[in-house]
Amino acid sequence: MTTLLEVKDLTKRFGGLTAVNHFSTQLVEGELCALIGPNGSGKTTIFNVITGIYEPTEGNIIFQGEDISGKRPDQITKKGIARTFQNIRLFKGLNVLENVIVGKHLRLASDPASAILHLPNYLKEESKMRSSGMTLLESLGLDRFAEDEPTSLPYGLQRKLEIARALATEPRLLLLDEPAAGMSPSDAEELMAFIQHILDSFNLTIFLIEHQMRVVMGICPRIIVIDHGEKIAEGNPEQIQNDDRVIEAYLGVVDHA
Amino acid sequence: MKMKRNTILTIIALLVIIVLLFLAEKSLNPYYKRILNLCAIYSIFSVTFNLIFGYTGQFSLGHAGFAAIGAYIAALLTLSPAQKAVNFFLKPIISPLANVEFPFLFALIVGGLLTAVLSMLIAWPALRLRGDYLAIATLGFSEIIRSLMVNMQSLTNGALGLKGIPGYTNLFWSWGCLAVCIFIIKRLVDSSYGRAISAVRDDEVAAEALGVNLFKHKMMAFGVSSFFVGVAGGLMANLISTIDPKVFLFTLTYQIVGVTVMGGMGSLTGSVISASLYTIFLEALRPLESQFTIGSLTVPGIPGMRMVIFSVLLLMVILFSRKGLMGNTEFSWDGLFRLFNRLRSKKGEGSTGGDES
Numbered sequence: 029m030t031t032l033l034e035v036k037d038l039t040k041r042f043g044g045l046t047a048v049n050h051f052s053t054q055l056v057e058g059e060l061c062a063l064i065g066p067n068g069s070g071k072t073t074i075f076n077v078i079t080g081i082y083e084p085t086e087g088n089i090i091f092q093g094e095d096i097s098g099k100r101p102d103q104i105t106k107k108g109i110a111r112t113f114q115n116i117r118l119f120k121g122l123n124v125l126e127n128v129i130v131g132k133h134l135r136l137a138s139d140p141a142s143a144i145l146h147l148p149n150y151l152k153e154e155s156k157m158r159s160s161g162m163t164l165l166e167s168l169g170l171d172r173f174a175e176d177e178p179t180s181l182p183y184g185l186q187r188k189l190e191i192a193r194a195l196a197t198e199p200r201l202l203l204l205d206e207p208a209a210g211m212s213p214s215d216a217e218e219l220m221a222f223i224q225h226i227l228d229s230f231n232l233t234i235f236l237i238e239h240q241m242r243v244v245m246g247i248c249p250r251i252i253v254i255d256h257g258e259k260i261a262e263g264n265p266e267q268i269q270n271d272d273r274v275i276e277a278y279l280g281v282v283d284h285a
Numbered sequence: 286m287k288m289k290r291n292t293i294l295t296i297i298a299l300l301v302i303i304v305l306l307f308l309a310e311k312s313l314n315p316y317y318k319r320i321l322n323l324c325a326i327y328s329i330f331s332v333t334f335n336l337i338f339g340y341t342g343q344f345s346l347g348h349a350g351f352a353a354i355g356a357y358i359a360a361l362l363t364l365s366p367a368q369k370a371v372n373f374f375l376k377p378i379i380s381p382l383a384n385v386e387f388p389f390l391f392a393l394i395v396g397g398l399l400t401a402v403l404s405m406l407i408a409w410p411a412l413r414l415r416g417d418y419l420a421i422a423t424l425g426f427s428e429i430i431r432s433l434m435v436n437m438q439s440l441t442n443g444a445l446g447l448k449g450i451p452g453y454t455n456l457f458w459s460w461g462c463l464a465v466c467i468f469i470i471k472r473l474v475d476s477s478y479g480r481a482i483s484a485v486r487d488d489e490v491a492a493e494a495l496g497v498n499l500f501k502h503k504m505m506a507f508g509v510s511s512f513f514v515g516v517a518g519g520l521m522a523n524l525i526s527t528i529d530p531k532v533f534l535f536t537l538t539y540q541i542v543g544v545t546v547m548g549g550m551g552s553l554t555g556s557v558i559s560a561s562l563y564t565i566f567l568e569a570l571r572p573l574e575s576q577f578t579i580g581s582l583t584v585p586g587i588p589g590m591r592m593v594i595f596s597v598l599l600l601m602v603i604l605f606s607r608k609g610l611m612g613n614t615e616f617s618w619d620g621l622f623r624l625f626n627r628l629r630s631k632k633g634e635g636s637t638g639g640d641e642s
Binding site: 079081100101102105106110111113117118119120121122126129130131132133134136138140143144145146150153154157193194196197 | 469472477478480490492493497
């Protein structure tokens, strides 16, 4: 079991507001770990710092033994961290297959000139991108929609497409920001099975944010709980459910007056 | 089979266009020829603006300034030493340029390349800005370029402008440059790089999270676009043979924006159609600006009346076809045949009394 990602004493402040306060954790290769917490507790901020959208105020992010804190998002993606967003951010002007193969663009070796002139090296790469994009869509059951507009897909499939697009970058670590947001309990359950399927078949590590505790209890062996930017608990679902501070964060203090 | 049919049709269409250009060049009078040349030049302006705004989503208003750079460079490189001496009578031209004269192709390419380099220098800081801020910054730069041209007398002859530029531009040059421009931009936007810049347009945050280097791709689009803007500027200088800084006022940029919106964001075909219609209409409506009589009513000549009509046309297009004339679709033979078939079946139904609309 080797450490894939290490978050070391991470603090992120926006002016006077401390969104994340001395947060540390480690992810080992191949695990599925959930990050949960009430609204505004700093979950997405942690993701945004890991993926380079924000620079950490203090602390470091170590990925595969390399300090990646302060790097640009595209550089971090190239190193093997992909993510999805809480609010769906698909490319509306591209079809489903094109949305996925945009994720392949970062491994393109041909320059724009050979792309314009249709040189053999580019054409070979282009057809490889398309076929591997199709293979990816097939393995996730989305191949029927390859030529469709992404906005024409039902909500649940748009979520899946966003995950497919992130997988196209061939990540070692996949960050999912509230993948089940806005879904009915049964849809959320199906999505969790989908995530389990990805974990089993793509040889990667998944770190996911969830707002509702119930959704992740079934599939995540390890759960981290944060509140007001601070880690308040960490452990398996049973430990978390019985933790006093977690109950307090979600339900408020029991008033013994 | 279908592919083969389309290739044959394309070759035939290209041959027909070449023959038509040849005939036009031989037999049309200079006035009509100039209009046709301007159609091609405005098409290049519009197609390049579409690459920047329609495909990459960067609202840059620097087109007039960039066209000015290309035009002045092409003009200075093609003017004969004698003509330069005539032009620069207030202040002599700086020495290395005084005694040189280059062929047109060389002047166009140098003009394009230098425009691309200068525009990328401007874009370097400006592309950190988004949306309206980028528009304001590039508009400002465009005006700075123009006022530099007024003040750098020993290089540009200031407000007097340059006269007697050889009229090298003919229909083959202008439409040929347009063809090369469309070919390159179409191939680019259909490639993996094109998907990447469309991703940048649709959602910068998501594009960056998928590994697209925003800065590099915006710069690429800017460079390709301004190269052709520079070339079109050169074509324009060698067509109208007299240029001064006033030709490149920011209103030129607004015209290009209007034309491109009218044609459709993300449709190169739309850009060409719209630019050509605009150029032709602007000339056809010229009588409106002089005095004319309808029945017993005499309308005095109102300068700028053409632009009023153009604005009304633009409003109509935006009201009735919000995505412009072509939306984001391109001309294709398959599309044309589909249209024919639809019209034919509609006619058939019409005879039995049915009306689809």
